[in-house]
Amino acid sequence: MTVNRMKEVKHFINGEFVGSASGKLFDNINPATGQKIGIVHEAGAPEVDAAVNAARMALQGEWGRMPLAERADLLHKLADGITARFDEFLEAECLDTGKPQKLACHIDIPRGAANFKIFADVVKNVPTESFVLDTPDGQGALNYSLRKPKGVIAVISPWNLPLLLMTWKVGPALACGNTVVVKPSEETPFTTALLGEVMNQVGIPKGVYNVIHGFGPNSAGEFLTRHKGVDGITFTGETDTGAAIMKAAADDITDISFELGGKNPALVFADCDMDKAIEGTLRSAFANCGQVCLGTERIYVERTIYDEFVDRLKTGAETLKLGQWDDPKTDMGPLISHQHRDKVLSYYRKAEEEGATVVTGGSTPNMPETLAGGAWVQPTIWTDLRDDASCIREEIFGPCCHIRPFDSEEEAIALANDTDYGLATAIWTENSARAHRVAAQVDAGIAWVNSWFLRDLRTPFGGAKQSGIGREGGVHSLEFYTELKNVCIKL
Ligand SMILES: NC(=O)C1=CN([C@@H]2O[C@H](COP(=O)(O)OP(=O)(O)OC[C@H]3O[C@@H](n4cnc5c(N)ncnc54)[C@H](O)[C@@H]3O)[C@@H](O)[C@H]2O)C=CC1
Ligand SMILES: O=C(O)/C=C/C=C(\O)C(=O)O
Numbered sequence: 423m424t425v426n427r428m429k430e431v432k433h434f435i436n437g438e439f440v441g442s443a444s445g446k447l448f449d450n451i452n453p454a455t456g457q458k459i460g461i462v463h464e465a466g467a468p469e470v471d472a473a474v475n476a477a478r479m480a481l482q483g484e485w486g487r488m489p490l491a492e493r494a495d496l497l498h499k500l501a502d503g504i505t506a507r508f509d510e511f512l513e514a515e516c517l518d519t520g521k522p523q524k525l526a527c528h529i530d531i532p533r534g535a536a537n538f539k540i541f542a543d544v545v546k547n548v549p550t551e552s553f554v555l556d557t558p559d560g561q562g563a564l565n566y567s568l569r570k571p572k573g574v575i576a577v578i579s580p581w582n583l584p585l586l587l588m589t590w591k592v593g594p595a596l597a598c599g600n601t602v603v604v605k606p607s608e609e610t611p612f613t614t615a616l617l618g619e620v621m622n623q624v625g626i627p628k629g630v631y632n633v634i635h636g637f638g639p640n641s642a643g644e645f646l647t648r649h650k651g652v653d654g655i656t657f658t659g660e661t662d663t664g665a666a667i668m669k670a671a672a673d674d675i676t677d678i679s680f681e682l683g684g685k686n687p688a689l690v691f692a693d694c695d696m697d698k699a700i701e702g703t704l705r706s707a708f709a710n711c712g713q714v715c716l717g718t719e720r721i722y723v724e725r726t727i728y729d730e731f732v733d734r735l736k737t738g739a740e741t742l743k744l745g746q747w748d749d750p751k752t753d754m755g756p757l758i759s760h761q762h763r764d765k766v767l768s769y770y771r772k773a774e775e776e777g778a779t780v781v782t783g784g785s786t787p788n789m790p791e792t793l794a795g796g797a798w799v800q801p802t803i804w805t806d807l808r809d810d811a812s813c814i815r816e817e818i819f820g821p822c823c824h825i826r827p828f829d830s831e832e833e834a835i836a837l838a839n840d841t842d843y844g845l846a847t848a849i850w851t852e853n854s855a856r857a858h859r860v861a862a863q864v865d866a867g868i869a870w871v872n873s874w875f876l877r878d879l880r881t882p883f884g885g886a887k888q889s890g891i892g893r894e895g896g897v898h899s900l901e902f903y904t905e906l907k908n909v910c911i912k913l
Contacts, residue, residue: 431462431611433469433635434618436476437628443468448637450611453756454520454746456795462611465634465642470603473632474651477574477601480629485601486571488627494542496626497597501535503620514612515585516747520755520796521710523747533877534585534613537593540879544896545597561913569904571599572677573653576646578667579614580659581607581758582713582819588614591656594899596630603632603652605643607659609758611635638663644670652676654902658715660817661843661888679892679902681884683817684715684845687838688874689860690731691831692724694850698872699731703823704738706848706874708801711754712821715889716846716868716875719818721825722837728827732805735825736782739801744787756797757820763797766820769813770802773824776811778804783822809840817843831860839865844886848874867893 431450432439442463450460465473480486485493504511511531516523521530552566575595579588588604595602606614614633621631636642647655647670654677657667661682671678688706690699706718723731745752757763763786770784783802802822807814814824828834838847846868849860861869867885870876877883880896892902 429460431460431615431635433463433465433473434615434631434633435469435473436479436632437622439615439618440469440472442466448608450518451759452517452520452796453758454793454796456760456797459517460612462608462635464636465645467645469634470642470645470649473603473634474574474646474649476629476632477603478651480601480627481571481573483627483629485627485630486599488599490546490599493599494546494597496624497538497542497593499624500620500626501538503624504531504535504538504617507616507620511585511613511616514616515610516755518584518610518612519581519758520747522745522749522752522755524750524752525710526747530583530586534589536879537586537589538596541594541597541899544594544880545900548897548900555910557912563913564911566909568907568909569598569900570907572903572905573600574651575600575602575903576649576652576655577602577604578643578647578655578657578659579604579606581609582710582715584610585613585617587658589617590894591658592631594894594903595656596626598900598903600654600903601630601632603634603646605634605636605646608635608637639666647671647676648673650674654678656894656902657681664890677902679894681715681890681894682845682888683819683843684717684885684889685720685815685817685841685843686716686718686846686848686866687720687722687841687864688718688848688850689834689838689864690721690723690727691834691849691851691853691856692726693853693856694727695852695872696727696730696734699850700734700738702848702850702872702874703735704742707823708739708742708754708821709875711757711799712801713758713819714875718848718874719823720814720837720841721823722828722834723825724834725827725829728825732781732803732825736803739782739803742801744789744798746793754801754821756793757799758797760797762819763799766799766818766822769816769818769820769822770799773804773807773811773813776807776813778811778813778824779806781805781825809837815841831856835860835863839863842887843889845889846870
């Protein structure tokens, strides 16, 4: 099956593709052209119920009884199954998002496969802890811990890295023995559906992986997060959506794991390698059309190199080629939708109203006729905004950044931390003592030094402040995806 022919996207429940009882459908639009590329079934309460029940039944069936080694082998097969259909996943992801294949074939699709392998291996290799307790009779007691799957996990995933972020949750959830109900973003339904086919192909038991399509409030997302049969909710997306999901989870004290928005700083010191800093910052500000929660929207540069940095980043931004996903020369695709473009352009206007100097961009590009209906915006750089400007304080999630000079390390750290968010920081310096010092002081879940988006999947990943709750990655994922039980044996 190729995506070009997959016009109708159904839910994947208990190993089968099914439509909605209500007959409600919505359009899937290619953001590069504005053209309709699919029709998607919108789940109502009955489909959400069916998916959660299928997930519950699977926990009680073959999957729940499966030995860990067998489960891990199946997850390796699943990863190989994704790789075997690499081109289909690539096309599906790029049509849904408009992102260039150059990006998706290095990041999104390989990570989609790796997310299953890495967690299968992690789970197989985690020791259980034990403690010997002294007792008054001198015989002692032995404590040891057991990890059990948490149960049915609701996965609510966003549109910016659809396969990568969905499998980042489904991988550890399944590795730990859970079952899942996934609600992908309404903007990007294709790869979750394709993954259902691969699940069946490699023999993952029915009901282990379920997908329901639809929107958030008063639709599939809300029905799922409020469902009493859900044991945990993992979500990546906007901070306000996180707050809404948290309220839904509160009713049944359902456990949550959140990776939310960011307003990430880059700190560029005069002792940096300028070539590396420019290359890395071009990626961190503009990759995926700026739609990465880890992306850089605030850049602070030491005053002595400020003019050179601004000049070189401008040149770099102006050489980015906007175009179709399958053109190997394309560096940047469109935004995800016209609605999101309206939001980003409203910030482009606001920046000017708030006194920004537009170094480059600030508007929409002229695109060829075939792409004229797409959600395109220019990569944009501003300077001269005040620290309290809305474009400095609010997550924009577009290809735009602001550059501001600083005079000391202390000032750079204070500026970096002057935000409600705390997801990621990039520090550019060749002075390793400074790198360690600054990394330790920035309020962020992730501090990259002389790099950006270099991901070791065994490391803790998540945000401080309003950027999230909890950490996932490596053994840290087990904290959310398992229930830890202590067994105490009196000897
Ligand atoms: N990773 C990130 O930090 C992301 C940030 N964003 C930001 O969020 C803004 C809004 O984009 P959206 O796609 O609307 O992101 P969102 O955070 O609203 O959506 C993410 C997922 O949550 C679901 N959802 C929304 N409301 C829900 C609810 N009440 N209950 C359950 N599920 C719900 C959506 O259907 C989608 O699957 C964007 O303009 C962007 O600025 C968007 C996507 C990812
Ligand atoms: O897990 C990763 O490597 C990437 C995560 C990116 C996000 O969570 C995001 O952009 O929303």
